[in-house]
């Protein structure tokens with residue numbers, strides 16, 4: 001047993017260190033509402049917006065896989081890779097609320113075989129590397145275990161009466 005080390009962000013200011021519910025820290029344009037990650041400080045990403053004021057904001061912790069790959073070679077910044085480099089999987093995850101994609105490594109033990117376009121994932125923190133006193137963590141995407149056609153989340157089970165509308169009752173479009 002080794003004593004617990006202090007956890008630190010491998011990249012300062014890009015995500016919270018909340019153990020239970022970590023979140024990426026992005027920005028939102030005060031003019032047009034466009035989100036950015038990492039947070040924007042000078043120019044809005046929206047090409048038709050000239051906004052220069054941004055509000056720091058925590059991004060959604062859940063998203064869906066839009067694209068994924070094996071990173072057999074070390075990707076360029078801003079990806080933060082272990083040194084020496086260890087191949088990992090990489091996913092581009094779509095955040096519905098922010099209408100943006102966020103790249104990230106996929107959690108340890110998860111391979112591309114476990115992923116599909118549309119897989120629901122959640123943000124977790126994992127140790128990237130460590131020294132004698134600290135563990136340096138980075139954000140990763142981990143499948144949240146929900147079936148692709150369900151909205152199952154940890155927590156109290158829903159009463160069966162809530163299962164309506166699945167066979168189209170009430171709508172005829």
Ligand SMILES: [Zn+2]
Nearest residue numbers: 029032044049
């Ligand atoms: Zn803007």
